[in-house]
Amino acid sequence: MITDRMIYNPLEDYEKKLKIAHTDKTTRFFEELVGKSRIDIEENRHTVNELAKYREQLTKLKRKRNWLRFLRVLLCITILLIPLVILKLTPRIRELKADIDESEHRTEELLQQANNQMLPLNKLFNAWDSIKLIEDVMPLISFDDTFTIEQEQDMKQNYDFRETREEEMSTLDTLAGNFNGNPFLFEKRLVHEMGTETYHGYRTITWTETYRDSNGKLQTRTRSQTLHATVTKPKPFYQEQVVLHYGAQGGPELCFSRDASHLEQKSEQQIERIVKRGEKKLQRLNEKAIRENDDFMSMANSDFEVLFDALDRTNEVQYRTLFTPLAQTNMVDLILSKIGYGDDFHFIKRNRMNTILTKHSQSRALLLPTESYTSYSYDVIRDNFISKNEEYFKAVFFDLAPLLAIPMYQERPVHSLDPIPKTPQLFSLRECEVLANKVNQSHLVHPDTKTPYILKSAYLNSLEGCDETRITAYSYDMEDRVDIVSVYGGDGRYHNVSVEWQEYLPLTAENDFFVTYLDVAKKKSTLASRNGLCIYN
Numbered sequence: 001m002i003t004d005r006m007i008y009n010p011l012e013d014y015e016k017k018l019k020i021a022h023t024d025k026t027t028r029f030f031e032e033l034v035g036k037s038r039i040d041i042e043e044n045r046h047t048v049n050e051l052a053k054y055r056e057q058l059t060k061l062k063r064k065r066n067w068l069r070f071l072r073v074l075l076c077i078t079i080l081l082i083p084l085v086i087l088k089l090t091p092r093i094r095e096l097k098a099d100i101d102e103s104e105h106r107t108e109e110l111l112q113q114a115n116n117q118m119l120p121l122n123k124l125f126n127a128w129d130s131i132k133l134i135e136d137v138m139p140l141i142s143f144d145d146t147f148t149i150e151q152e153q154d155m156k157q158n159y160d161f162r163e164t165r166e167e168e169m170s171t172l173d174t175l176a177g178n179f180n181g182n183p184f185l186f187e188k189r190l191v192h193e194m195g196t197e198t199y200h201g202y203r204t205i206t207w208t209e210t211y212r213d214s215n216g217k218l219q220t221r222t223r224s225q226t227l228h229a230t231v232t233k234p235k236p237f238y239q240e241q242v243v244l245h246y247g248a249q250g251g252p253e254l255c256f257s258r259d260a261s262h263l264e265q266k267s268e269q270q271i272e273r274i275v276k277r278g279e280k281k282l283q284r285l286n287e288k289a290i291r292e293n294d295d296f297m298s299m300a301n302s303d304f305e306v307l308f309d310a311l312d313r314t315n316e317v318q319y320r321t322l323f324t325p326l327a328q329t330n331m332v333d334l335i336l337s338k339i340g341y342g343d344d345f346h347f348i349k350r351n352r353m354n355t356i357l358t359k360h361s362q363s364r365a366l367l368l369p370t371e372s373y374t375s376y377s378y379d380v381i382r383d384n385f386i387s388k389n390e391e392y393f394k395a396v397f398f399d400l401a402p403l404l405a406i407p408m409y410q411e412r413p414v415h416s417l418d419p420i421p422k423t424p425q426l427f428s429l430r431e432c433e434v435l436a437n438k439v440n441q442s443h444l445v446h447p448d449t450k451t452p453y454i455l456k457s458a459y460l461n462s463l464e465g466c467d468e469t470r471i472t473a474y475s476y477d478m479e480d481r482v483d484i485v486s487v488y489g490g491d492g493r494y495h496n497v498s499v500e501w502q503e504y505l506p507l508t509a510e511n512d513f514f515v516t517y518l519d520v521a522k523k524k525s526t527l528a529s530r531n532g533l534c535i536y537n
Contacts, residue, residue, distance in 0.1 A: 006140070006180070006411075008326065010404045011333050014340070014397055019390075022137045026389045029133060030382060037121040044117045044378045051110040058103040114376035121381065125370040130392050131175075137393075140410070143177035145531050147185060151176055152428035153420050155183050159247030160351040167474075168192045170454045171433040172240065175366040179400070181412045184246040186366050186399070187430070190238060190437075192454045192474070197235040201483075201499030203227045207491040229485035229497035236476055236504055238452040242364065244356040244399045250408040251322045256313040257348045260359060263307055263335055264342030271307075271336070278306030285311065304328040307335050310347070322408055330405035340398040347402050354409075358399050368392045424462040427515050427533065429469075432457035435515060435535040436471045438528035443537065446507035449475040466516040473511075476504040513537045 007013045034041070131143045144151070155161035163169060168191060175186040206224045213219050263271065282298040282305055289296040295316045298305050304323070305311075308331050313319045323331070335343040344359040373384030403409045436444065436455045445453050453475035460468040481503050486494045518526070518534045526534040 006407065007138075007404050008330075008407060009333075010330060010397075010401045011337050011339055014401075018137055018397065019394070022133065022393050023386065023390060025136050026133055026386050029129070030385050033124045034121060037124055039117060039121050039378065041378050044114060047110055047114045047117060048377045048379075051107065051114060054103055054107045054110060058100065058107060061100045061103060111376060118374075118376050118378060118381065121378070122370075122374045125374060125385075127367045127370055129370075130368040130389050133389060134393055134396060140180045141177060142179075143175065146533060147174040147176040147428050147430050149423065149425050149428045150420060151183055151185075152430065153423070155185070155245070155247050155353070157418055157420060158352070159183065159249075160353045161245060161247065162353075167456060168454065170437060170456065171430040172437050173366045173434055174430055179246075179403075180410055182246065182248050182409065184244060184400075185430075186242065186244050186396075188240065188242050188366055190452065190454060191241050192452075193237050193239075194234055195237050196232050197501075198230050198232045199499050199501040201229045201231075201485065201497045203229075203487075203495060203497045205489050205491065205495055207489075209491075223490065225490045227487040227489055227495055227497050229487050229499050231483045231485065231499045231501055233501050234504065235502075236451060240362070241357065242361045242366070244358075244403075246354045246356065246400075246403050246409070247352055248354060248403070248409040249352060249413050250406070250411075251315065251318040251349065252352050254313065254315040254318040254322065255350050256310040256319065257346070258308055258310045259346050260344050261309075262343050264338050275303055275306045278302065278309075282306070282311075299323075299328070301325070301328050301332075304332050307332055307343075322406055324407065327406045327408075331402070334401055334405055340394065340401060345399075345402050354403060356399055356402055361395050361399055364392075364395055425459050426462055426465070426467045427469075429457045429459065431533060432467070432469045432471070432513075432515050432535070435528050435530055435533060436469075436513065438530065439513075439535060440527070443527060444471060444509065444511060445473040445475050446477075446509040448477040449473075449507055449509075450478045451476040451504065460512065465520045466514045468512060469515055470510055470512050473507075473509045475507045475509075477507055479503045479505060511537065 135141060135143065152161075170190045171187055172190055173188040177184055204224060204226045206222055208220050208222055210218055210220050263274070266274070279302050282302065285296055286298055288294070296311075296313075297316060299320070308328075310319075334340070341358065341360040346355075346357040348355040348357075368388060372388045373381055375381045375384065433455055436457060441449070441453065444455065453473045456472045456474070458470045458472065460470055462468070479502065481501050483499045483501065484496045485499055487497050489495050513527075513535050514521075514524075514537065515533060515535050518529055518532055521534050521536055524534075524536045526536045528535050
């Protein structure tokens with residue numbers, strides 16, 4: 001168990017203490033669940049072994065039957081004794097079919113038996129088990145069931161929580177909490193961006209030309225050429241992102257950003273060359289700052305300056321206050337280390353709000369689904385439960401690691417923040433979007449929609465324990481179009497080439513829904529639910 005204290009060296013604490021403590025806690029927690037379930041482990045192992053034997057036997061029987069079928073066809077084709085072949089092989093094939101049917105039946109029985117043996121244990125698993133294990137190992141961290149309206153307003157009012165392109169994003173899932181009083185939000189979101197698509201068209205032309213052959217006589221020949229034309233048109237693109245928003249009072253006027261560059265994959269010699277090149281760039285920036293009377297001044301730790309590469313910072317004093325020598329060392333170690341995921345994190349600070357986007361978390365669920373370790377086999381369940389929870393803890397920890405590398409970000413916030421005004425609104429807009437994204441799209445989008453869609457929530461009013469919210473769905477219809485492009489051919493003439501493309505026509509649909517607690521909406525026909533909340537219309 002880790003004591004209730006700050007983490008001054010994230011890498012060392014993870015490798016030598018936290019990871020070990022988490023594995024130990026996970027193992028003991030699993031054993032407690034096994035005890036509560038009262039399953040018979042040895043009985044299940046015997047059943048699983050029998051199941052494996054019958055599956056192996058079934059595979060062999062099917063292989064043998066297929067071979068005899070092939071042999072029967074081959075002999076019928078190559079020799080004339082077809083009746084004799086059928087008389088000899090067909091009964092054996094029928095016998096094998098009976099054996100296969102019996103083995104399949106027994107296999108299904110054993111599988112059902114094994115599932116029933118493990119059902120008491122599988123029923124005890126909860127998606128929040130993984131969260132509780134992290135809280136036990138890291139007492140300074142605390143997670144919430146939902147992203148509440150109070151936390152949403154607190155982060156907006158006291159921690160500058162606002163997205164620059166919020167209308168282009170829709171929240172698919174949330175996991176909120178705080179670290180020693182500093183609020184954070186893991187958010188899975190669907191992001192919409194307009195880009196371009198290049199479409200291609202082709203046309204083959206032929207023409208006759210006259211030429212002189214080797215004897216000087218005039219001859220004619222037919223030439224052909226495939227003309228190629230392109231057009232570039234707007235196209236929407238969608239991608240899912242998992243990001244971590246973290247509010248901290250340190251550096252309240254400071255903004256900066258840095259991108260992942262996977263420097264941990266470089267050799268020591270390559271890192272040295274990168275730092276030397278970076279030092280020259282820093283020198284030029286210092287000279288420019290002097291000429292333009294800017295306050296930029298690179299730090300003495302050139303390894304940190306070059307590798308962290310947050311040169312767009314807006315407040316030099318607050319940057320240096322935040323990145324103490326310990327914070328600089330922690331950050332360099334994190335970037336170059338192979339213990340976690342290395343330099344796979346984007347770090348954006350906008351005043352008091354910090355956003356972390358890591359490559360390793362882009363494909364993971366915010367809550368570890370119990371389906372990832374439930375099984376009919378006790379040994380499989382045990383191995384999966386421990387290994388999946390270890391992977392989950394590692395992913396969450398190294399999402400937080402760039403923030404934990406800065407000791408000031410772990411300090412408890414001063415409670416002189418602006419009080420949150422009371423509001424009749426019961427639920428955060430992001431939670432409303434999460435629920436709306438679980439509703440069948442027929443209730444949400446324009447009927448002509450042919451693309452993914454972005455849902456945005458707006459608060460209308462509250463009544464009888466419910467929030468009325470307006471969900472606006474942004475999507476596109478698609479229409480086939482043709483452009484005619486003039487292309488110069490080898491015959492010395494211009495030709496029209498047809499290029500088919502698709503036009504994306506914006507669509508908007510608005511629908512009003514109610515969001516409330518499941519126990520409040522007992523008699524309502526709910527469309528979706530999550531963590532005790534539901535949505536209906």
